[in-house]
Amino acid sequence: MGELAKGLNTALARVGMAEAQEIERLTGGATMESWRFISGGEPHVLRRAPSLEFMNDRPFGHDVEAAVIRAAHAAGVRAPEVILELDPRDGIGSGFVMRALPGTADPKVILQFDEADALLREAAQDLARIHSLTRDDVPAAVPVMDYRAAIADLRAQFEEAGGDRPIIALGLKWMEDNCPEPCEPVLNHGDYRLGNLLAEEGHLTGVLDWELAHFGDRHEDLAFGCMAVWRFARYDRPALGLGSLEAYFAAYEAESGCKVDPARFRYWLIHRTVWWALGCLRMAKFWREGSDRMLERVVISRRTSEQELDLLMLLEENAPEEERAPEVQALTPYDDLGEAREGELAEAVSEWLETIKPLMTGHDRFQLAVARNALGIIARKDLYLPQIMEDEKMTKAILEGGGDVGFPGLLGTLRQMVFEKVSVDSPKYPALAAARKKWTGEN
Structure with missing residues (x-):
């Protein structure tokens, strides 16, 4: 977080904005990271690649994406207002900063x-x-x-x-x-x-x-x-x-x-x-x-x-x-006999993770849910062996x-x-x- 805050503040200073406060990783995002923060009392979002290598096979970079968003915003689309693009010298990868919009994406x-x-x-x-x-x-x-x-x-x-x-x-x-x-x-x-x-x-x-x-x-x-x-x-x-x-x-x-x-x-x-x-x-x-x-x-x-x-x-x-006549047969689980199977071990770990959920916040809480999902896949595969x-x-x-x-x-x-x-x-x-x-x- 320290390196991210330092690089983000360098970028913000370049356009005369106040230092970032209350930096928080947003949940979700199958490809890119999103970080919400406050600058000058206003909410903003940093969107960036998890690594520079991750951008190698992309058709265009974040500078082009930012330009497209600006064009859409100007055309009356409910697109965010882009404030700045990251510079390699900021040291926190590739991305850009937008003014946060109201509402939920959930x-x-x-x-x-x-x-x-x-x-x-x-x-x-x-x-x-x-x-x-x-x-x-x-x-x-x-x-x-x-x-x-x-x-x-x-x-x-x-x-x-x-x-x-x-x-x-x-x-x-x-x-x-x-x-x-x-x-x-x-x-x-x-x-x-x-x-x-x-x-x-x-x-x-x-x-x-x-x-x-x-x-x-x-x-x-x-x-x-x-x-x-x-x-x-x-x-x-x-x-x-x-x-x-x-x-x-x-x-x-x-x-x-x-x-x-x-x-x-x-x-x-x-x-x-x-x-x-x-x-x-x-x-x-x-x-x-x-x-x-x-x-x-x-x-x-x-x-x-x-x-x-x-x-x-x-x-x-x-x-x-x-x-197209119905042909599918429902799955039948295996009997639970003898010592715990691998799937039961996965299920037990998942149940324990649920007990520490109240201790988690932000992206860590999201990651815990993803981890339990992964363990559930293991447990179900062991139970049904599809x-x-x-x-x-x-x-x-x-x-x-x-x-x-x-x-x-x-x-x-x-x-x-x-x-x-x-x-x-x-x-x-x-x-x-x-x-x-x-x-x-x-x-």
Whole structure:
């Protein structure tokens, strides 16, 4: 904390701001760190990379991200006001300082607001304003997506990660076969979803995390926030977890003047589900290589199975009716006999960690919750010993065109595999309950 405070104060002095006080690490953030502090009596947020090496494979640096945020703010988007960018001489990495906005980004809190319809409408309007920005409004370093190149990049990531997940292979093959023709590109936020939106009393107050901004199909941005994973507890509300797709599209169309194409929307829903599945897998790679040894990385890597479940539920819409009959069998735990198993040891440590939770504050309290989640995965795997998801032979056949969701018996096999895996990795994942009801008839 001492080194961070020293470097931050150096940066603040460069623009005539008072020294930082009450510096506190904010929870969450799958990639970047966020630190809240007070300067001159006003709240601010420092956003920075956990290490300089972590920025090596990024399409652009924090200076470009800050410029995009400034452009959005000027265009009337509820984006933060950027105050300054870090300098290498500050000695605390890469990042920038923003004026803090009111509201919460916690999806659990936001999804309890009574004014979900108003919030959904405002989110659609802000997204349309983002899409109104042109290439002249932002730095030239902001990339333009080539759809086919993006698929090829995902396939390369898949092969680097072992290339042995049949459901992801199904998604990649479907994308290759159904990639839409390019359309006039617009500025995409790239990560527009609950968790990156601030809200207060049912109204939108901020749009955060612009590191994935790029020019591409507007339907990509529209679809991303509608993925099952970003609806959190409201799986039943397909638009950002806040409402219906019809209401979301209507508000967007009214603000943008552009009609939403359902077919393009579905393509990008599948594309970004594959993208995030591979993003989760890469978290383990970052941890193993040492570029980021935070506990969240290895735990997020186990969320790959959530995306495989969501992906299969999307793809099975193309399967023949006879392949969609309920086939999944519920898991049966092993009997508890003899000495404690490894999973029971993990469960015991988790229970002890819960006893020291009152002693933890801030990010340490968040880390404790992540640690208990990791131990829970170990305990459940030991209890159920699910079928392994990896199958290199099946995956290769799918990618070479030898199988799809219509191939006899394939859908049922993959359903059972992913059902077991998500039951271990994320038993409270809302989409798992929907899959259980759909595939087994059980509630």
